[in-house]
Amino acid sequence: MIINERNNKIKLNYYARLKEDNVCIEIVSTPKNLKGVKGYVPIPDYNETLLYRKYDEVTGWSEERYEPEVDAVLQERIQELEETNSNLIQENIELKLALAELAESNETKITELQIAIAELAERGA
Known part of the structure:
Protein backbone atom coordinates (compact mmCIF):
# COMPACT_ATOMS: atom_id res chain seq x y z
CA MET A 1 0.00 0.00 0.00
CA TYR A 66 18.31 -19.24 -15.00
CA GLU A 67 20.47 -16.15 -14.67
CA PRO A 68 21.47 -14.51 -17.96
CA GLU A 69 24.97 -15.20 -19.14
CA VAL A 70 27.35 -12.31 -18.67
CA ASP A 71 28.22 -12.51 -22.37
CA ALA A 72 24.57 -12.01 -23.33
CA VAL A 73 24.26 -8.98 -21.03
CA LEU A 74 27.54 -7.54 -22.32
CA GLN A 75 26.52 -8.15 -25.94
CA GLU A 76 23.25 -6.31 -25.37
CA ARG A 77 25.08 -3.39 -23.73
CA ILE A 78 27.65 -3.29 -26.55
CA GLN A 79 24.84 -3.18 -29.10
CA GLU A 80 23.18 -0.28 -27.23
CA LEU A 81 26.50 1.61 -27.06
CA GLU A 82 27.22 1.02 -30.75
CA GLU A 83 23.78 2.38 -31.64
CA THR A 84 24.31 5.42 -29.41
CA ASN A 85 27.77 5.95 -30.92
CA SER A 86 26.37 5.73 -34.45
CA ASN A 87 23.69 8.30 -33.59
CA LEU A 88 26.28 10.61 -32.06
CA ILE A 89 28.54 10.30 -35.12
CA GLN A 90 25.63 11.25 -37.39
CA GLU A 91 24.70 14.17 -35.13
CA ASN A 92 28.34 15.32 -35.12
CA ILE A 93 28.44 15.27 -38.93
CA GLU A 94 25.23 17.30 -39.10
CA LEU A 95 26.60 19.83 -36.60
CA LYS A 96 29.87 20.15 -38.54
CA LEU A 97 27.90 20.82 -41.74
CA ALA A 98 25.81 23.47 -40.00
CA LEU A 99 28.96 25.03 -38.57
CA ALA A 100 30.62 25.08 -42.00
CA GLU A 101 27.53 26.77 -43.47
CA LEU A 102 27.60 29.39 -40.72
CA ALA A 103 31.32 30.00 -41.23
CA GLU A 104 30.80 30.42 -44.98
CA SER A 105 27.92 32.81 -44.37
CA ASN A 106 30.02 34.81 -41.90
CA GLU A 107 32.96 34.95 -44.33
CA THR A 108 30.64 36.33 -47.00
CA LYS A 109 29.32 38.96 -44.58
CA ILE A 110 32.85 39.90 -43.49
CA THR A 111 33.92 40.30 -47.12
CA GLU A 112 30.85 42.47 -47.83
CA LEU A 113 31.63 44.62 -44.78
CA GLN A 114 35.28 45.01 -45.83
CA ILE A 115 34.16 46.13 -49.29
CA ALA A 116 31.69 48.61 -47.75
CA ILE A 117 34.42 49.99 -45.45
CA ALA A 118 36.80 50.35 -48.37
CA GLU A 119 34.18 52.17 -50.41
CA LEU A 120 33.43 54.50 -47.49
CA ALA A 121 37.14 55.14 -47.04
CA GLU A 122 37.49 56.05 -50.76
CA ARG A 123 34.60 58.48 -50.53
CA GLY A 124 36.02 60.14 -47.44
CA ALA A 125 39.53 60.41 -48.84
Missing part, protein backbone atom coordinates in the same frame (compact mmCIF):
# COMPACT_ATOMS: atom_id res chain seq x y z
CA ILE A 2 1.27 3.48 -0.83
CA ILE A 3 -0.08 6.94 -0.13
CA ASN A 4 -0.34 9.42 -3.00
CA GLU A 5 -0.08 13.21 -2.85
CA ARG A 6 -3.77 13.50 -1.86
CA ASN A 7 -3.20 11.21 1.15
CA ASN A 8 -5.22 8.46 -0.51
CA LYS A 9 -4.18 4.89 0.12
CA ILE A 10 -3.46 3.00 -3.08
CA LYS A 11 -3.19 -0.79 -3.10
CA LEU A 12 -0.22 -2.06 -5.05
CA ASN A 13 -0.37 -5.28 -7.04
CA TYR A 14 2.77 -7.35 -7.45
CA TYR A 15 3.72 -9.31 -10.55
CA ALA A 16 6.61 -11.33 -11.85
CA ARG A 17 7.36 -10.32 -15.45
CA LEU A 18 8.34 -13.32 -17.54
CA LYS A 19 10.39 -13.73 -20.71
CA GLU A 20 9.13 -15.95 -23.52
CA ASP A 21 10.66 -18.99 -21.77
CA ASN A 22 8.72 -18.19 -18.55
CA VAL A 23 11.82 -17.05 -16.66
CA CYS A 24 11.18 -14.11 -14.33
CA ILE A 25 13.20 -11.06 -15.38
CA GLU A 26 11.58 -8.38 -13.23
CA ILE A 27 9.37 -7.86 -10.19
CA VAL A 28 6.73 -5.20 -10.86
CA SER A 29 4.69 -3.26 -8.31
CA THR A 30 1.82 -1.26 -9.77
CA PRO A 31 -1.64 -0.04 -8.80
CA LYS A 32 -2.85 -1.45 -12.15
CA ASN A 33 -4.43 -4.87 -12.36
CA LEU A 34 -2.34 -6.92 -14.79
CA LYS A 35 -4.01 -10.23 -14.03
CA GLY A 36 -4.47 -12.08 -17.30
CA VAL A 37 -1.90 -9.92 -19.14
CA LYS A 38 0.49 -12.17 -21.03
CA GLY A 39 3.94 -12.29 -19.45
CA TYR A 40 2.80 -11.15 -15.98
CA VAL A 41 2.14 -13.57 -13.09
CA PRO A 42 0.53 -12.25 -9.89
CA ILE A 43 2.60 -12.74 -6.74
CA PRO A 44 1.58 -12.03 -3.12
CA ASP A 45 4.33 -9.50 -2.37
CA TYR A 46 7.52 -7.92 -3.69
CA ASN A 47 9.83 -10.93 -3.77
CA GLU A 48 13.14 -10.67 -5.63
CA THR A 49 13.99 -14.30 -4.88
CA LEU A 50 11.78 -15.16 -7.87
CA LEU A 51 14.14 -13.37 -10.26
CA TYR A 52 15.60 -15.72 -12.90
CA ARG A 53 13.40 -18.62 -11.79
CA LYS A 54 11.12 -20.39 -14.23
CA TYR A 55 7.36 -20.35 -13.70
CA ASP A 56 5.04 -23.24 -14.54
CA GLU A 57 1.26 -22.88 -14.13
CA VAL A 58 1.00 -26.39 -12.70
CA THR A 59 4.15 -26.78 -10.57
CA GLY A 60 4.78 -23.13 -9.70
CA TRP A 61 8.27 -21.64 -9.35
CA SER A 62 11.42 -23.66 -10.05
CA GLU A 63 14.19 -23.88 -7.49
CA GLU A 64 16.74 -23.63 -10.28
CA ARG A 65 17.80 -20.15 -11.35
Whole structure:
Protein backbone atom coordinates (compact mmCIF):
# COMPACT_ATOMS: atom_id res chain seq x y z
CA MET A 1 0.00 0.00 0.00
CA ILE A 2 1.27 3.48 -0.83
CA ILE A 3 -0.08 6.94 -0.13
CA ASN A 4 -0.34 9.42 -3.00
CA GLU A 5 -0.08 13.21 -2.85
CA ARG A 6 -3.77 13.50 -1.86
CA ASN A 7 -3.20 11.21 1.15
CA ASN A 8 -5.22 8.46 -0.51
CA LYS A 9 -4.18 4.89 0.12
CA ILE A 10 -3.46 3.00 -3.08
CA LYS A 11 -3.19 -0.79 -3.10
CA LEU A 12 -0.22 -2.06 -5.05
CA ASN A 13 -0.37 -5.28 -7.04
CA TYR A 14 2.77 -7.35 -7.45
CA TYR A 15 3.72 -9.31 -10.55
CA ALA A 16 6.61 -11.33 -11.85
CA ARG A 17 7.36 -10.32 -15.45
CA LEU A 18 8.34 -13.32 -17.54
CA LYS A 19 10.39 -13.73 -20.71
CA GLU A 20 9.13 -15.95 -23.52
CA ASP A 21 10.66 -18.99 -21.77
CA ASN A 22 8.72 -18.19 -18.55
CA VAL A 23 11.82 -17.05 -16.66
CA CYS A 24 11.18 -14.11 -14.33
CA ILE A 25 13.20 -11.06 -15.38
CA GLU A 26 11.58 -8.38 -13.23
CA ILE A 27 9.37 -7.86 -10.19
CA VAL A 28 6.73 -5.20 -10.86
CA SER A 29 4.69 -3.26 -8.31
CA THR A 30 1.82 -1.26 -9.77
CA PRO A 31 -1.64 -0.04 -8.80
CA LYS A 32 -2.85 -1.45 -12.15
CA ASN A 33 -4.43 -4.87 -12.36
CA LEU A 34 -2.34 -6.92 -14.79
CA LYS A 35 -4.01 -10.23 -14.03
CA GLY A 36 -4.47 -12.08 -17.30
CA VAL A 37 -1.90 -9.92 -19.14
CA LYS A 38 0.49 -12.17 -21.03
CA GLY A 39 3.94 -12.29 -19.45
CA TYR A 40 2.80 -11.15 -15.98
CA VAL A 41 2.14 -13.57 -13.09
CA PRO A 42 0.53 -12.25 -9.89
CA ILE A 43 2.60 -12.74 -6.74
CA PRO A 44 1.58 -12.03 -3.12
CA ASP A 45 4.33 -9.50 -2.37
CA TYR A 46 7.52 -7.92 -3.69
CA ASN A 47 9.83 -10.93 -3.77
CA GLU A 48 13.14 -10.67 -5.63
CA THR A 49 13.99 -14.30 -4.88
CA LEU A 50 11.78 -15.16 -7.87
CA LEU A 51 14.14 -13.37 -10.26
CA TYR A 52 15.60 -15.72 -12.90
CA ARG A 53 13.40 -18.62 -11.79
CA LYS A 54 11.12 -20.39 -14.23
CA TYR A 55 7.36 -20.35 -13.70
CA ASP A 56 5.04 -23.24 -14.54
CA GLU A 57 1.26 -22.88 -14.13
CA VAL A 58 1.00 -26.39 -12.70
CA THR A 59 4.15 -26.78 -10.57
CA GLY A 60 4.78 -23.13 -9.70
CA TRP A 61 8.27 -21.64 -9.35
CA SER A 62 11.42 -23.66 -10.05
CA GLU A 63 14.19 -23.88 -7.49
CA GLU A 64 16.74 -23.63 -10.28
CA ARG A 65 17.80 -20.15 -11.35
CA TYR A 66 18.31 -19.24 -15.00
CA GLU A 67 20.47 -16.15 -14.67
CA PRO A 68 21.47 -14.51 -17.96
CA GLU A 69 24.97 -15.20 -19.14
CA VAL A 70 27.35 -12.31 -18.67
CA ASP A 71 28.22 -12.51 -22.37
CA ALA A 72 24.57 -12.01 -23.33
CA VAL A 73 24.26 -8.98 -21.03
CA LEU A 74 27.54 -7.54 -22.32
CA GLN A 75 26.52 -8.15 -25.94
CA GLU A 76 23.25 -6.31 -25.37
CA ARG A 77 25.08 -3.39 -23.73
CA ILE A 78 27.65 -3.29 -26.55
CA GLN A 79 24.84 -3.18 -29.10
CA GLU A 80 23.18 -0.28 -27.23
CA LEU A 81 26.50 1.61 -27.06
CA GLU A 82 27.22 1.02 -30.75
CA GLU A 83 23.78 2.38 -31.64
CA THR A 84 24.31 5.42 -29.41
CA ASN A 85 27.77 5.95 -30.92
CA SER A 86 26.37 5.73 -34.45
CA ASN A 87 23.69 8.30 -33.59
CA LEU A 88 26.28 10.61 -32.06
CA ILE A 89 28.54 10.30 -35.12
CA GLN A 90 25.63 11.25 -37.39
CA GLU A 91 24.70 14.17 -35.13
CA ASN A 92 28.34 15.32 -35.12
CA ILE A 93 28.44 15.27 -38.93
CA GLU A 94 25.23 17.30 -39.10
CA LEU A 95 26.60 19.83 -36.60
CA LYS A 96 29.87 20.15 -38.54
CA LEU A 97 27.90 20.82 -41.74
CA ALA A 98 25.81 23.47 -40.00
CA LEU A 99 28.96 25.03 -38.57
CA ALA A 100 30.62 25.08 -42.00
CA GLU A 101 27.53 26.77 -43.47
CA LEU A 102 27.60 29.39 -40.72
CA ALA A 103 31.32 30.00 -41.23
CA GLU A 104 30.80 30.42 -44.98
CA SER A 105 27.92 32.81 -44.37
CA ASN A 106 30.02 34.81 -41.90
CA GLU A 107 32.96 34.95 -44.33
CA THR A 108 30.64 36.33 -47.00
CA LYS A 109 29.32 38.96 -44.58
CA ILE A 110 32.85 39.90 -43.49
CA THR A 111 33.92 40.30 -47.12
CA GLU A 112 30.85 42.47 -47.83
CA LEU A 113 31.63 44.62 -44.78
CA GLN A 114 35.28 45.01 -45.83
CA ILE A 115 34.16 46.13 -49.29
CA ALA A 116 31.69 48.61 -47.75
CA ILE A 117 34.42 49.99 -45.45
CA ALA A 118 36.80 50.35 -48.37
CA GLU A 119 34.18 52.17 -50.41
CA LEU A 120 33.43 54.50 -47.49
CA ALA A 121 37.14 55.14 -47.04
CA GLU A 122 37.49 56.05 -50.76
CA ARG A 123 34.60 58.48 -50.53
CA GLY A 124 36.02 60.14 -47.44
CA ALA A 125 39.53 60.41 -48.84
